[in-house]
Amino acid sequence: RDSGRLHRAGSSGSGTGSGGGGMGRSPLEREREDRDREGEKDKDKDKDRSKDRDKEKGKEKDPKGKAATKDGKPVEQTRLELCLGTHLLQPSMTIFQCIHKYGSWRPVSEHSAEWPAHLTSRRMWEMAHTLTYHSAATPCGDTTTSPPAVDPSSSGTTVSATTPDAPGLSSNPSNLSSSKEAVEESKELYCGLLTEGVVAIEAAMDDTSVGAFKELGKCSFLNPGTKALLNLLRTLHSVNCNYAALLDFLQAVHEENEGGHFAGYTPINFYPLHESEFTSSKLTNKLLCQVHDPLLLCSGYLSTSWCQALAMECPFLFTFNTRRTFFELSSFGATRAMLMLQEKFHAQGEPMQFKFGRVQKQKIRLSRAHILESAMKVMTLYGSQKAFLEFEFFGEVGTGLGPTLEFYTVVSKALQMAKLGIWRNEAPTSKAVRGSPLSPDSTSEEEEEYVLAPNGLFPAPVNPGEPPNGEVLRLFTFLGQFMGRAMVDKRIIDIPLSVPFLKILRGLTLHIDDIKLIQPEFHLFLMKAWALVRQKRRLEQNRGKEPREAIRAKVNALRIDGATVEELSLDFTLPGFPEVPLRPGGAMEAVTVWNLEEYLEAAVEVLLRRSVAPQVRAFTEGFNSIFPIAQMRLFSILELDEMFCGSAQPITMEQLEAFTVCDHGYTSTSRAVRYLFAIIVGMTPAEQRKFVMFVTGAPRLPVGGLKNLKPPLTIVRKTPDPSFDVPMQVSDALPSVMTCANYLKLPDYFTEEVMRDKLYLAMMEGQGSFHLS
Numbered sequence: 001r002d003s004g005r006l007h008r009a010g011s012s013g014s015g016t017g018s019g020g021g022g023m024g025r026s027p028l029e030r031e032r033e034d035r036d037r038e039g040e041k042d043k044d045k046d047k048d049r050s051k052d053r054d055k056e057k058g059k060e061k062d063p064k065g066k067a068a069t070k071d072g073k074p075v076e077q078t079r080l081e082l083c084l085g086t087h088l089l090q091p092s093m094t095i096f097q098c099i100h101k102y103g104s105w106r107p108v109s110e111h112s113a114e115w116p117a118h119l120t121s122r123r124m125w126e127m128a129h130t131l132t133y134h135s136a137a138t139p140c141g142d143t144t145t146s147p148p149a150v151d152p153s154s155s156g157t158t159v160s161a162t163t164p165d166a167p168g169l170s171s172n173p174s175n176l177s178s179s180k181e182a183v184e185e186s187k188e189l190y191c192g193l194l195t196e197g198v199v200a201i202e203a204a205m206d207d208t209s210v211g212a213f214k215e216l217g218k219c220s221f222l223n224p225g226t227k228a229l230l231n232l233l234r235t236l237h238s239v240n241c242n243y244a245a246l247l248d249f250l251q252a253v254h255e256e257n258e259g260g261h262f263a264g265y266t267p268i269n270f271y272p273l274h275e276s277e278f279t280s281s282k283l284t285n286k287l288l289c290q291v292h293d294p295l296l297l298c299s300g301y302l303s304t305s306w307c308q309a310l311a312m313e314c315p316f317l318f319t320f321n322t323r324r325t326f327f328e329l330s331s332f333g334a335t336r337a338m339l340m341l342q343e344k345f346h347a348q349g350e351p352m353q354f355k356f357g358r359v360q361k362q363k364i365r366l367s368r369a370h371i372l373e374s375a376m377k378v379m380t381l382y383g384s385q386k387a388f389l390e391f392e393f394f395g396e397v398g399t400g401l402g403p404t405l406e407f408y409t410v411v412s413k414a415l416q417m418a419k420l421g422i423w424r425n426e427a428p429t430s431k432a433v434r435g436s437p438l439s440p441d442s443t444s445e446e447e448e449e450y451v452l453a454p455n456g457l458f459p460a461p462v463n464p465g466e467p468p469n470g471e472v473l474r475l476f477t478f479l480g481q482f483m484g485r486a487m488v489d490k491r492i493i494d495i496p497l498s499v500p501f502l503k504i505l506r507g508l509t510l511h512i513d514d515i516k517l518i519q520p521e522f523h524l525f526l527m528k529a530w531a532l533v534r535q536k537r538r539l540e541q542n543r544g545k546e547p548r549e550a551i552r553a554k555v556n557a558l559r560i561d562g563a564t565v566e567e568l569s570l571d572f573t574l575p576g577f578p579e580v581p582l583r584p585g586g587a588m589e590a591v592t593v594w595n596l597e598e599y600l601e602a603a604v605e606v607l608l609r610r611s612v613a614p615q616v617r618a619f620t621e622g623f624n625s626i627f628p629i630a631q632m633r634l635f636s637i638l639e640l641d642e643m644f645c646g647s648a649q650p651i652t653m654e655q656l657e658a659f660t661v662c663d664h665g666y667t668s669t670s671r672a673v674r675y676l677f678a679i680i681v682g683m684t685p686a687e688q689r690k691f692v693m694f695v696t697g698a699p700r701l702p703v704g705g706l707k708n709l710k711p712p713l714t715i716v717r718k719t720p721d722p723s724f725d726v727p728m729q730v731s732d733a734l735p736s737v738m739t740c741a742n743y744l745k746l747p748d749y750f751t752e753e754v755m756r757d758k759l760y761l762a763m764m765e766g767q768g769s770f771h772l773s
Helices: 002-012 027-057 096-104 120-127 179-205 224-241 245-254 281-291 294-299 306-313 320-329 334-347 372-382 401-414 470-488 498-507 512-518 520-540 548-556 596-610 613-624 629-634 635-646 651-659 672-679 685-696 752-765
Strands: 080-084 129-135 159-161 363-365 387-393 433-435 448-449 579-581 660-663 713-718 736-738 743-747
Touching: 080 096, 096 129, 096 320, 224 245, 224 306, 281 294, 281 306, 281 320, 294 334, 306 320, 320 334, 363 372, 372 401, 372 470, 387 401, 387 520, 401 470, 401 685, 448 596, 448 660, 470 613, 470 635, 498 512, 498 613, 498 635, 498 672, 512 520, 512 596, 520 548, 613 629, 651 660, 651 672, 672 743, 672 752
Parallel strands: 363 387, 660 713, 713 743
Antiparallel strands: 080 129, 129 159, 433 448, 736 743
């Protein structure tokens, strides 16, 4: 305490003076006192500045803290409103939404159906948009009560909303044409490109169906924000999957408008994300927990819960194996689901609280000579049964899985015979693809002609103005039943459906880009013809600037590959199918440059929809008689092909070493086994198909390849039968198989060349029947 008093007493004296106790101050203490004095001076200055500001504003604080004017009267705070032209902007709208809806870049008929609401124009991004603000009491567009103009250098009353310049483009509005011309050019541009570009993008976006959450709409527990987020994810995923179509469209815009608004467009390098980037591990694990719960399976909860809704509308959130498990356990009834779940637990070595018996099997015997007729009767009688269907052939001793798989393979080939007339066939009559249903390379006397479809099978068109052929509809109904039954029993079929037909199966709408995979030559003509139509539109826009006769002469001079439209000798019938008119009396109506656009629109509509609508309806009815075809929406187009036709991946050495079993005289290091592995890996894809067909009875391996082949491929040693009268050498014996167990009996050949010759001979000649070996 004494030291403290001395410090205070000596603070007014010199630094060297002494206080009552004779003690002096240290330099540190003097520095601290100087800082305290400076701080008090700063506080006094701040108070003075605050009082000056209050005086300038004409306000002062009363004892109770209420704000008042100079006269002491309370005032209200001013509220501002933003306007774009005469439109008042709502606080909930973003600047982009306001400009897109009310901006001056839009055509005059902004609310008409002629201008799609989801499209924009280059003008919207290049021109400056002026927003005005005013007091809330001042109406929009009222110049009499609006605030006075303010110098732009000060706090102005206008705000310009612009965007950064695109690569190679100038955003200066003075470089643009007049407003009316720009609007018309933009409308003409998009109307012309809708057919080949924007429609292609909309086709890609069909998978999203923005705003059409049919399944998620049933889920009351999802709030609007969650639905909007899922909708955004679906749109982004669809754009990512169809990036090629988007880039093609942008390139078409650039090439078509060389020298116009898009002259300086620089193509964007777009690299799609991997599918796993959209997968949610948490939702995947949650769904697996749900489908592995026996009580939920028995109660049918999965078909009405979030599992069904989310998996159907947003399948990309889950892995392919997870969706396949959900599909198998939720689509075929509680009994089949419980038995499949029991098999899964048993295969994984995990105990299950409940035990069920086995699925009943229905054995059916039929004739190879009348395979298609017999199969149609079988599907009519037994297609909807819950039991597994097993097939045998008259006069053969084979039974079990092998003959069953071969039944589906043989019927698949029979459905591709050209004489049925149900598929488009690109093979000329004189050069038809020939072969037996079991071996396409066969040249026997009983050979049949088969459909040639490099891009996959698509229904042959029928005349939409006449009643459909009953036999054709009967075959498509059977095809739906056949494919549905193969899916229920997890069998592999050999029907290479085209991507457009798989889109129909998945419930999507076909568009002009799908013609590229159906009729490539006609698609090429369509693109050239649409380019001519756009040229015709541009010429017709100059009616007020040039004489009508001059414009008509220029239109008549337009050509496609050096020929006028009239010189092509087209009529209003479907190209390649003169018996299918595009409209009544179309065979007698010639196509000219003046009705070319009508011809193109009618051709696309008939080719993709009207001429195949009866077949699609029949196929859907047949499939729905087995189980709902809507369940196939769980999978993408490529996944559907793998689900129906099996894995198309080549067999590798790693797969053979990891997923084959060597027994009864062989090990994985045996000489004959190493020879066999080297021969299989060296086969072409077609030869590997023949090998798989020889061993399993199906032309492809199941989904997942050798890993998921049940039973696994087993290789055992085959020795010559000593009961023969003439001793047989090892080099004379042929390999044989037990297709019901995927069992390959392989002699221990001395060289790889001998094994290759004998194996190929058995693969080519040892098919078509089942006998004892």
